[in-house]
Amino acid sequence: MTKVAIVFHSGFGHTKVVAERVKAGAESVPGTHASLIPVEEIDAHWADLEAADAIVFGSPTYMGNVSGPFKMFMDASSKPWYERKWKDKLAAGFTISGSPSGDKLNTLQSLMIFAMQHGMVWVGIAELPQNDEGTNRLGSFSGVMAQAGQVSPDLEPNLEDRKSAERLGQRIATATARWAKVS
Amino acid sequence: MTKVAIVFHSGFGHTKVVAERVKAGAESVPGTHASLIPVEEIDAHWADLEAADAIVFGSPTYMGNVSGPFKMFMDASSKPWYERKWKDKLAAGFTISGSPSGDKLNTLQSLMIFAMQHGMVWVGIAELPQNDEGTNRLGSFSGVMAQAGQVSPDLEPNLEDRKSAERLGQRIATATARWAKVS
Amino acid sequence: MTKVAIVFHSGFGHTKVVAERVKAGAESVPGTHASLIPVEEIDAHWADLEAADAIVFGSPTYMGNVSGPFKMFMDASSKPWYERKWKDKLAAGFTISGSPSGDKLNTLQSLMIFAMQHGMVWVGIAELPQNDEGTNRLGSFSGVMAQAGQVSPDLEPNLEDRKSAERLGQRIATATARWAKVS
């Protein structure tokens, strides 16, 4: 059984929808246990992160970067950083904002740099943009980019973006199984 | 008369369309002379860049970054860089690729860093995304992002993206007039 | 009289030292009033930011990005963002961490993108690295990079980094005077 932890912040519920689809995608891979950890509850879950084989980071893009609450979590991880607790775990990420582009790449870049600081190994998306299956419509490679305006999370992100999130979940779970074989 | 130089690389004509709209936008500001400089002809135009009050940089996004030919121009600018020839000039940028996002932000970031290396002052877009006038539909702030697939440059970038490019031209020309007053 | 506001977060006093040197540098330019605004006190100072001609952003680099408290300030600025209150103001930035490089560039890039979202104009450093005057020893262009380990802020950042910060203050104040002439 490999363990995939999904740590996320959701201000209005849209990022949570993406996180849930990543979880569903990960659990579609046999032998995978996936869990959702909202950053508000992080104090109860540091041991879960330490026990995970892979951690997926998810944050809305606010003012061109991860959200403040997500950044507070990142800062709080300086203790496991110093102790190298997450070293060699796999990592992946996703973000969401109101525009098609909207500086979301800076959020993904910041998540990648964060994972590199922890000595993790980064898994992105391996699909061509705007492919026949409708995934990766925005053209992102480093992680999932989704889009949602000021409407209910039931309406947006749309079905294509949800499917893209499921694919990321499948990919990180598959990679985790492959990576874990040796240990 | 203020001078705005637009240095660009266009592989298939789409970036050239954006460059032309930036030029038209700049020239709509009284007292502005704007010129287009393809990177292929840069050897004849180093003095024009030195004489310009502002330089706008434009490149397609290839493999998540400025194009190779544009990067060759950037490298060749190490001589004016060392001599501080572009110091205190205004700068702006634009890019285009096939997807809505498509890692275009990394191209704009690289153009900003390039301008900072030269001691220039960076002017972005000052419009909210997806506004009533139809500009900035992709949600970019650091410079213009446009989109074009493998179709004729007559068809894409679309009218909204062309209008966004005109707005950047207007903005850099207006800023140049304001900035030049003292000198 | 032009107004330069310096908004910063300092966890252990090192970033505050840099902020103070930026202030001193700005005030060395005649006709400039500079003020320090810790993010902890931001609620009392939104009007000061709105009244400023230029805003300098300063944050330590924590986990490869601006600090959590600084990001909370960035998120809180979504109201003046939506109202375009900071449009056309000048902006600059600085950061500090324990290593010579230490992913500090990602912090500066995030500050630049943040300023671009607000429609501001970005002023970097216009000095060659490791020059005869001892400034810009780390080789930064987009803003000031300083270095401090786990020692007293009296000892680090060192004199060269403090001088680099003063230079940024001078530069933003000079640029603000030039830019303000028209308005």
Added chain:
Amino acid sequence: MTKVAIVFHSGFGHTKVVAERVKAGAESVPGTHASLIPVEEIDAHWADLEAADAIVFGSPTYMGNVSGPFKMFMDASSKPWYERKWKDKLAAGFTISGSPSGDKLNTLQSLMIFAMQHGMVWVGIAELPQNDEGTNRLGSFSGVMAQAGQVSPDLEPNLEDRKSAERLGQRIATATARWAKVS
């Protein structure tokens, strides 16, 4: 036997020294074959890249980004990109410039984004900065940062930076062996 290919551009020999140390580090891991591929000779080596289990990308930082010749190689990889030839291979990177920081992070970020576009998995450095063994003295995490001024490549990069490069070679080779077990 796992295969690690190191593709690099070296303008004056300094990057080549780093590439050679990465190769030596990789070959110190039993069962690893490592090869150096200068971008000038890439036309004879596309099949080698396709056959590799891992590809390490190395470029000097020129004007805050990968060098022009390295970018030309990146653009030329659009054919294997479209055919997904490098999907699921491991990737890593290194860069070098004259300053301690010198915008080297933007080069590493661009290499990471490039690898993500190809569907690769990114392996960084897993060592704390300025550790007791003298490696990672500049404080980099996403890949190796080395420093060299305008002196002979025999003198710079220094011994610490060379050792850091060897460590990256060891790490990517070890990760490749682990990752390859399943296939």
